[in-house]
Structure formats: structure tokens, C-alpha cells
Amino acid sequence: MHWLWVFIVGLVVGIIAKALTPGKEAMGFIITAILGIAGSFLSTYIGEKLGWWGETGLVHFLGSIGGAIVLLAIYHMLFRRNAST
Template identity: 50%
Template sequence: MLSLLWTALIGLVVGALAKLIMPGKDPGGILITMIIGIAGSFLGTFLGRLMGLYREGQSAGFIMSLIGAILLLAIYHFFKRRQAV
């Protein structure tokens, strides 16, 4: 139970930093920010394993989680911009 709380807290921090770094209007409130951070961690782990940075069973660190969250926001902005045109 405590690990879920820790994951949510780190996800919130990572998501908030990613929103702060990425320019433009971003979606949602605190819950969406947390989900973006957690999903960014999963994406960072996946990309890190593809690049050989992490072994099976290891998860992404803070920086790779932040990179994953920024990539998710960049993808969101790309599709939002395409719909507006």
C-alpha cells in the first residue's frame, strides 16, 4: 500500500515538472498530472530497456521518468495541434 502512495507522489512531482518544462496549455488537474507522471515512468522504463540502460525488473529513475512524461506531453501537443488545423 505504501509503494502505491509513493508511486503516486513521485508521479505527481514528475508530471508537474514535465508540465512546467513543456510550453503550452496542458490538460487536466492534479489527477491528470499524476497519471502523466506515472505513465512517463512506464514509458521511460520501456525506452531505457530498449536502449540497454535498464535490465528486466529495474524501473526508470527520476530523470528518465521526466523524459518519458515530457515525451507524452509532446505527443499530446502534436495531436492537439493537428486537430486544430
């Protein structure tokens, strides 16, 4: 049940991370949701394994947002469109 909650929170986290990331973004809801879910899973796994936070809480939620922002930044570096074309 814990990982289902991480999945649901990941959807919300993706939207928040997209809103916090500066610049115009041409990606749709699906990519945003996938990156948010992946960021939430990654942050949850790493944070719990390193003992930074438990299964729930505000720090866990903020860590999920941070994980999603990191994945959004990586996505932008990998799939940046050339502005001159």
C-alpha cells in the same frame, strides 16, 4: 512496492514535465498526473529492460521526466486546439 513508488514519482514527474514544456496549456491536474504516471511507467519499463538504469537513482528520475515530456508532446500533437477558432 517498486511500482507503487513509480506511481508516486509519476505524479511529481507530471508536474515537473508540465513546467518544463513551453507554451500555454489548458489541461488540468488530472491529465498532467496521468501523463506523468504513464511517462514514468513507460520510462521505467523501457529503461530497465534495456539495462540503462536500475530500479532507483537520479538517472531513473530524469528518465521519467523525459518520458513524461515525450507523452506531453504527443498529447499536444494529438489534441492541439486550433488557435484560429
